[in-house]
Amino acid sequence: MFEYQERLRKTKERMAIRGIEVLLVTDPANMNYLSGYDAWSFYVHQMLIVIDEEPQPIWVGRYLDANGAKAKTWLHEENVIPYPDYYVHSSEFHPMDFISDILKQKGHGKKNIGVEMDNYYFTAKAYEQLKKNLPNANFKDGDLLVNFVRLIKSDQEIEYMKRAAKIAELAMYKGSESIQVGVRECDVAAQIYYQMLSGTEEYGGDYPSIVPLLPSGDDTSIPHLTWTDRKFKEGDAVIIELAGCYKRYHVPLARTVTIGTPSKELEKIAPIVTEGMDDVLSSIKPGMTCSEVEQIWHNSISKRGFEKEARLGYSIGLNYPPDWGEHTASLRREDDTILQPNMTFHFIPALWFDKYGIEISESFRVTEDGCEPFTTYPRDLIVQPPFKMNKQGGKIS
Amino acid sequence: MFEYQERLRKTKERMAIRGIEVLLVTDPANMNYLSGYDAWSFYVHQMLIVIDEEPQPIWVGRYLDANGAKAKTWLHEENVIPYPDYYVHSSEFHPMDFISDILKQKGHGKKNIGVEMDNYYFTAKAYEQLKKNLPNANFKDGDLLVNFVRLIKSDQEIEYMKRAAKIAELAMYKGSESIQVGVRECDVAAQIYYQMLSGTEEYGGDYPSIVPLLPSGDDTSIPHLTWTDRKFKEGDAVIIELAGCYKRYHVPLARTVTIGTPSKELEKIAPIVTEGMDDVLSSIKPGMTCSEVEQIWHNSISKRGFEKEARLGYSIGLNYPPDWGEHTASLRREDDTILQPNMTFHFIPALWFDKYGIEISESFRVTEDGCEPFTTYPRDLIVQPPFKMNKQGGKIS
Numbered sequence: 100m101f102e103y104q105e106r107l108r109k110t111k112e113r114m115a116i117r118g119i120e121v122l123l124v125t126d127p128a129n130m131n132y133l134s135g136y137d138a139w140s141f142y143v144h145q146m147l148i149v150i151d152e153e154p155q156p157i158w159v160g161r162y163l164d165a166n167g168a169k170a171k172t173w174l175h176e177e178n179v180i181p182y183p184d185y186y187v188h189s190s191e192f193h194p195m196d197f198i199s200d201i202l203k204q205k206g207h208g209k210k211n212i213g214v215e216m217d218n219y220y221f222t223a224k225a226y227e228q229l230k231k232n233l234p235n236a237n238f239k240d241g242d243l244l245v246n247f248v249r250l251i252k253s254d255q256e257i258e259y260m261k262r263a264a265k266i267a268e269l270a271m272y273k274g275s276e277s278i279q280v281g282v283r284e285c286d287v288a289a290q291i292y293y294q295m296l297s298g299t300e301e302y303g304g305d306y307p308s309i310v311p312l313l314p315s316g317d318d319t320s321i322p323h324l325t326w327t328d329r330k331f332k333e334g335d336a337v338i339i340e341l342a343g344c345y346k347r348y349h350v351p352l353a354r355t356v357t358i359g360t361p362s363k364e365l366e367k368i369a370p371i372v373t374e375g376m377d378d379v380l381s382s383i384k385p386g387m388t389c390s391e392v393e394q395i396w397h398n399s400i401s402k403r404g405f406e407k408e409a410r411l412g413y414s415i416g417l418n419y420p421p422d423w424g425e426h427t428a429s430l431r432r433e434d435d436t437i438l439q440p441n442m443t444f445h446f447i448p449a450l451w452f453d454k455y456g457i458e459i460s461e462s463f464r465v466t467e468d469g470c471e472p473f474t475t476y477p478r479d480l481i482v483q484p485p486f487k488m489n490k491q492g493g494k495i496s
Numbered sequence: 497m498f499e500y501q502e503r504l505r506k507t508k509e510r511m512a513i514r515g516i517e518v519l520l521v522t523d524p525a526n527m528n529y530l531s532g533y534d535a536w537s538f539y540v541h542q543m544l545i546v547i548d549e550e551p552q553p554i555w556v557g558r559y560l561d562a563n564g565a566k567a568k569t570w571l572h573e574e575n576v577i578p579y580p581d582y583y584v585h586s587s588e589f590h591p592m593d594f595i596s597d598i599l600k601q602k603g604h605g606k607k608n609i610g611v612e613m614d615n616y617y618f619t620a621k622a623y624e625q626l627k628k629n630l631p632n633a634n635f636k637d638g639d640l641l642v643n644f645v646r647l648i649k650s651d652q653e654i655e656y657m658k659r660a661a662k663i664a665e666l667a668m669y670k671g672s673e674s675i676q677v678g679v680r681e682c683d684v685a686a687q688i689y690y691q692m693l694s695g696t697e698e699y700g701g702d703y704p705s706i707v708p709l710l711p712s713g714d715d716t717s718i719p720h721l722t723w724t725d726r727k728f729k730e731g732d733a734v735i736i737e738l739a740g741c742y743k744r745y746h747v748p749l750a751r752t753v754t755i756g757t758p759s760k761e762l763e764k765i766a767p768i769v770t771e772g773m774d775d776v777l778s779s780i781k782p783g784m785t786c787s788e789v790e791q792i793w794h795n796s797i798s799k800r801g802f803e804k805e806a807r808l809g810y811s812i813g814l815n816y817p818p819d820w821g822e823h824t825a826s827l828r829r830e831d832d833t834i835l836q837p838n839m840t841f842h843f844i845p846a847l848w849f850d851k852y853g854i855e856i857s858e859s860f861r862v863t864e865d866g867c868e869p870f871t872t873y874p875r876d877l878i879v880q881p882p883f884k885m886n887k888q889g890g891k892i893s
Contacts, residue, residue: 138720139706142616142819163806163848167718184806185830188823193614216621217590219539223623224614224639242621285700289693296686296723303682303725306707309536321564323535326693328700409560409581420817422539426585433582451560 102253103173106133109248111151114241119213121202122149122241123229124156125221127419129245131347135172140164141220141419143187144194150207159198161187195225199232208233213241219421243426250414250427252441257464259348260416260443264462264473266304266343267352270294274311274339275356275481284313284326291341298345305344308423312340319355319456322449333359333485338458340447342423349415349423350473351445353460359485364455368405369480372459375399375448376478379411380463383470389434396448397432405450410434412446415462438465443473499650500570503530506645508548511638516610518599519546519638520626521553522618524816526642528744532569537561538617538816540584541591547604556595558584592622596629605630610638616818640823647811647824649838654861656745657813657840661859661870663701663740664749667691671708671736672753672878681710681723688738695742702741705820709737716752716853719846730756730882735855737844739820746812746820747870748842750857756882761852765802766877769856772796772845773875776808777860780867786831793845794829802847807831809843812859835862840870 110133114122124147130136133156134147145160155178158168162181169179182197202208214229215221230238252260273294277287291311298304314324315337322338331337335358342351357365378399379392396411410431413424423445428436430444447460459480462473507530511519521544527533530553531544542557552575555565559578566576579594599605611626612618627635649657671688688708695701711721712734719735728734737750754762775796776789793808807828810821820842825833827841844857856877859870 137722138718139709139722139818140720142706142821164718164720166848166850167721170715170718171721185828187807188810188821188826189830191830214620216624217619219616219619221620222614222616223611223618223620224637226620226623227613240621283700286694288700288703289690292689292693293686296689297683303680303723306685306722309539310703312536318567321535321561321567323537323561324564324568325534325536325703326700410584413585421536424539424585429585431582433586433588451563453563 120210122213195228209235216242262345263343264350288326307342307344308418350462353458356481371403517607519610592625606632613639659742660740661747685723704739704741747859750855753878768800
């Protein structure tokens, strides 16, 4: 509970700087971060109302989710306000009308109200209804305000991420070893999920905010494809991008697997990627900017004749679908965020070409004097034998 | 491809009725429905632009997703327009600025432009940027316009849902039989996922848009909780709500499982729920309204002394996280949608009380003269023996 109060204090500090008196928190990760609320209820409108002069946020959501907010958070029961079910997915009633009434009743109708302008769970309609119902309020952009509080992790959060990392490693082993000629992509996804959720004997796993991405063959040039029924063939390359997740904290991990001998292109590019990764990971220190990190990568691969357009990585931690990225700092040229201890990133210097791609990634924590990878998974192409062997070394299938 | 053109034609018909010349389609399910585009790229801004006088929609998205739009849809390459990576999660650049430029260049800057106002993937910020950049456009609410085209399924869509139903049944068997004293909730979730994705020998499964919901014990009063590491105890009730998914088409299914003898409350309420379900399913006919369906349920349970506040169900089909519901018709008193053949619903007349809840559900298709359930899963409480038995009938654990 002390941790929640500390988070709230930091949130209010940032609210004061932006001139926000009342912050409407609609990002489910931010709701969880400030209250502990964790349920798959974000497909309906819900929020935490953070008021500068109140000691606790107020939860507002669908009435049948209110029991969860009462039982599973540090909020007092009187700070849990349910709206009736006829507001759900209705053409007549909108939950923001209900919420506007609450704000007016509590005397906040004329305040400086912050809203998370570019969050998935704050729609254009939600904003229009609030503006219509609260004509005397002064709306301000509170987007990513709480996300930036989340940027530096507490020791407890790092511990959760270490557990997520262990799950990510186990899932990557399980996924890569199940890639065999004749096996379907969906069966590999099934193996990965089984491992991600059953976790270890000491702790189970949570669902990741993005499903495992699993393009194979020519489709490795298309990074965000999910699985199909396609059966793997000898010579296929397969990209696995997944995350271990523990109590909504993510550690992503990507590898490229080949069935049998890798293509000439992959053989050429893989050591360039891993060399670049080593160059970056051995150079990172607190005080550097994200932009400087990108420069190290750029120098490393450009001397081998390659360039990369997409960002190299992004801050990670607590999240909900559709993204495990935090939307704060990105490892890219244009980002001047200064690295500090206990910032955590997914470093994914993937390269995509017209007919193939390669992904080898690492998640790391910035330490007092460098950085520490979350996993010990070998950073290289994973080469699977094209056929299962029996004990005498003969083909089984 | 003919199916896509037909869907586009129906969309344009509705656009004309609403006075929309250009529709910006941001709902990933609507994007898939009109183009076939299917990837986990909806965590960045992307859209289909449907123009009344153009034969194909235009896809606009992140450059590294453009290969997928070219390879996996019926769109011509020139109708796939990528934006550079520096627009992604940036504080300086917003993808809607890029998209506004496209609209202006193509001569649509002064048109009647429809936007999906209450969709997760059309944020308040997205709308503000469009309005700022296109001051001469006339924005109109195009929310759910394509969703309502999706309300009546084609035969191919029904076939996909039948496959999803088979997967839902298999996953429910697997999940319920793995609920045993001492087993963790996360391990049951792992079993369910394994079955949902590996599907059958003939076809694999896709990821459901909502993860399996799995509250147990006192938490059965909180329907949208996901799993934890909690171990099941004798006497526990467990709710399983899941969906089979095939090519993004969902068939949800919910059951309540008890370990050992059900509580008196559950024993009393279960037959009232199943009787109400039988009353409803045997009465549904095309031409009835959703409201009339609710009335049948209401009459059935009120004669037993019960009431239900939440809606009874909702239209289902193609979808992406965070919801498998279509956000069109709901089985509730206030909804006058008229049932027509090949509408499909998840009928989930769940009841929640302070300390427990019950969910027994059925997904169905409206037929020419009635309705047809998608699954044949027994509609009753599932009672698991509290201990595994050996072949002689003795306890194993």
